[in-house]
Amino acid sequence: MRPKLVVGNWKMNGSRANNATLLAGIVAGVAGLDAAKAACAVCVPAPYLQQCADTLTGTQLAWGGQDVSKHASGAYTGEVAASMLADFGCRYVIVGHSERRAYHGESDQLVAQKAQAALGAGLIPIVCVGETLDEREAGQTNAVVTRQLTAVLELLDDAAIERIVVAYEPVWAIGTGKTATPVMAQEVHAQLRGQLRERSAQAAEKVAILYGGSMKPDNALELMAQGDIDGGLIGGAALKAADFLAIIAAA
Numbered sequence: 001m002r003p004k005l006v007v008g009n010w011k012m013n014g015s016r017a018n019n020a021t022l023l024a025g026i027v028a029g030v031a032g033l034d035a036a037k038a039a040c041a042v043c044v045p046a047p048y049l050q051q052c053a054d055t056l057t058g059t060q061l062a063w064g065g066q067d068v069s070k071h072a073s074g075a076y077t078g079e080v081a082a083s084m085l086a087d088f089g090c091r092y093v094i095v096g097h098s099e100r101r102a103y104h105g106e107s108d109q110l111v112a113q114k115a116q117a118a119l120g121a122g123l124i125p126i127v128c129v130g131e132t133l134d135e136r137e138a139g140q141t142n143a144v145v146t147r148q149l150t151a152v153l154e155l156l157d158d159a160a161i162e163r164i165v166v167a168y169e170p171v172w173a174i175g176t177g178k179t180a181t182p183v184m185a186q187e188v189h190a191q192l193r194g195q196l197r198e199r200s201a202q203a204a205e206k207v208a209i210l211y212g213g214s215m216k217p218d219n220a221l222e223l224m225a226q227g228d229i230d231g232g233l234i235g236g237a238a239l240k241a242a243d244f245l246a247i248i249a250a251a
């Protein structure tokens with residue numbers, strides 16, 4: 001049985017004062033969490049990683065970045081290296097979020113290189129895949145997510161693949177209040193699991209596949225009850241301690 005994983009994606013939100021209240025609320029609520037059954041984390045804007053390291057070290061709440069450079073170091077103004085995220089105690093980093101793919105033109109190959117860089121620094125990359133509304137309506141959902149995951153599987157060896165997390169995030173469901181039904185989401189998760197299995201049966205058993213896209217306290221239980229949905233990547237609902245804790249409780 002894979003443990004559930006619930007990860008908050010704060011996106012470009014937060015302030016030192018608000019973060020302090022939010023983090024304290026989450027930490028208090030997850031104090032007794034059984035790590036063998038469920039784990040949780042927040043992926044925060046890079047300037048707040050030190051605040052996470054100061055506040056969360058020794059708690060049940062892990063933390064991570066929202067993006068990483070494919071480069072190890074050097075003349076790449078504005079980029080953050082995987083080793084730097086590791087230096088601030090990150091366990092996770094999101095790669096290939098649809099907002100990065102759409103607004104920063106990130107290709108499947110670049111996302112795969114970022115996942116590889118993250119793994120090289122001992123981080124767990126949360127590899128996001130997902131179709132747009134047009135792609136879903138054109139019946140291309142499976143082809144799109146397969147193509148996105150293929151780029152990652154082509155670059156990594158089997159041992160590395162076992163260490164990734166995949167997040168299925170239909171673009172039309174992110175921040176829109178529209179959620180994929182549990183059946184729709186499970187169908188894509190099963191397809192992704194099948195793709196992993198074709199490569200390595202062991203990876204298919206180990207890799208957590210999260211659902212993301214307007215997951216809320218009132219739909220989390222049903223989504224996470226599906227056989228191939230191992231948790232959630234949470235945007236809006238991760239900004240309120242009560243909502244985020246309710247989703248963790250559902251896991």
Ligand code: PEP
Pocket residue numbers: 009011169173174175176177212213214215233234235236237
């Ligand atoms: C996300 O940004 O990854 C996300 C799933 O956002 P939301 O929960 O707000 O749809």
